[in-house]
Amino acid sequence: IIRYKNELNESVLAVLTVENKIYVLPQSDFLSLVREAENKGKTPLLLIEEVIENSLPMKLTLNDLDLLKPVDAPEVWAAGVTYENSKLARNYEASQGYEEKEETFYDKVYNAARPEIFFKSTSARTVAPRGEVYLRSDSNWQIPEPELGLVINKVGKIIGYTIGNDMSCRDIEGENPLYLPQAKVWKNSCSIGPSIRLAETVEDPYNFDITCRIFRKEEKVFEGSANTEQLKRSYTELVSYLLKDNEIFDGTVLLTGTCIVPPNEFTLDHNDRIEIEIEGIGILENTVKKQISQT
Ligand code: DO4
Ligand code: MG
Structure with missing residues (x-):
């Protein structure tokens, strides 16, 4: 799971697969992903797999992204x-x-x-x-x-x-x-x-x-x-x-x-x-x- 800043200065959560493909995730941050999975009785991986099945990877690579900390650890x-x-x-x-x-x-x-x-x-x-x-x-x-x-x-x-x-x-x-x-x-x-x-x-x-x-x-x-x-x-x-x-x-x-x-x-x-x-x-x-x- 990665997080980056887009051209509007917004923080975006994404998943980087082992094939180096990047898919944008709908959750705003890592903890929201974990909590949503818990609420749905699923694991974060299951939620991510659903996103990967239903969307296309980004054209950009990891090097193109303005990376943020993957979690804003308190x-x-x-x-x-x-x-x-x-x-x-x-x-x-x-x-x-x-x-x-x-x-x-x-x-x-x-x-x-x-x-x-x-x-x-x-x-x-x-x-x-x-x-x-x-x-x-x-x-x-x-x-x-x-x-x-x-x-x-x-x-x-x-x-x-x-x-x-x-x-x-x-x-x-x-x-x-x-x-x-x-x-x-x-x-x-x-x-x-x-x-x-x-x-x-x-x-x-x-x-x-x-x-x-x-x-x-x-x-x-x-x-x-x-x-x-x-x-x-x-x-x-x-x-x-x-x-x-x-x-x-x-x-x-x-x-x-x-x-x-x-x-x-x-x-x-x-x-x-x-x-x-x-x-x-x-x-x-x-x-x-x-x-x-x-x-
Ligand atoms: O005892 C001091 C710290 C040691 C440490 O940071 C480490 O072993 O990684
Ligand atoms: Mg140390």
Whole structure:
């Protein structure tokens, strides 16, 4: 499911099929599609199949469309240290300038029953596919974190999968874990999209290939891949901790953590282009910009 802005500046919901055909859907947004399906006792996929049977695909391709976020997620939450690679990277950050400790907070959380879950973004801070993600002016060590995102409803049902970019400052977090919110949340520090893959169409959500590429002046300066089979925790486990005594809204996105970390000497730069690809969901593309500091 994608959403784009038409020439009248209106938001349009559409479906992109595996044959790369795009059909406009009658619902105004993703949550309306899900609610209409529920009210009719059908699944979103059944409603979409009816549209495909009774209409013609658009002449335009995905590249021609001005993409919006596939869902206007009121909140984006994120899980951390859910892959061994992330634990190793966090330990490296935290060990800079300090004695190596035997067991760090990151080792503990990787093995603990309770996962790390943190508040990542609001709708206003989350940018659309092909949008600009910003650098923090007080960090010299910044990376994208390519993550599978769970699109959930208010009772925690996983209704779809998307791609998320959890922009992160390794130096700020490494200096002190209490700085986590500053290492993770600032203007344009998150992006989701380009599509939502309906959960009912995914045979095995623990077998998504994730690839991240970073380009500088059109030269590829980083590429890394992982698969969600490497995830330490289950999606239902992450969702259940997010929901504990919490109020969550329809269309919330929960990022499931990163397994791809660029080499330790790498940091993002102004005008870098980031691509995060998950097969069957698409390529989330963002350009990196230095923001003019307000302070
Ligand atoms: O511990 C900090 C956050 C880790 C994270 O964002 C991740 O593992 O993806
Ligand atoms: Mg992350």
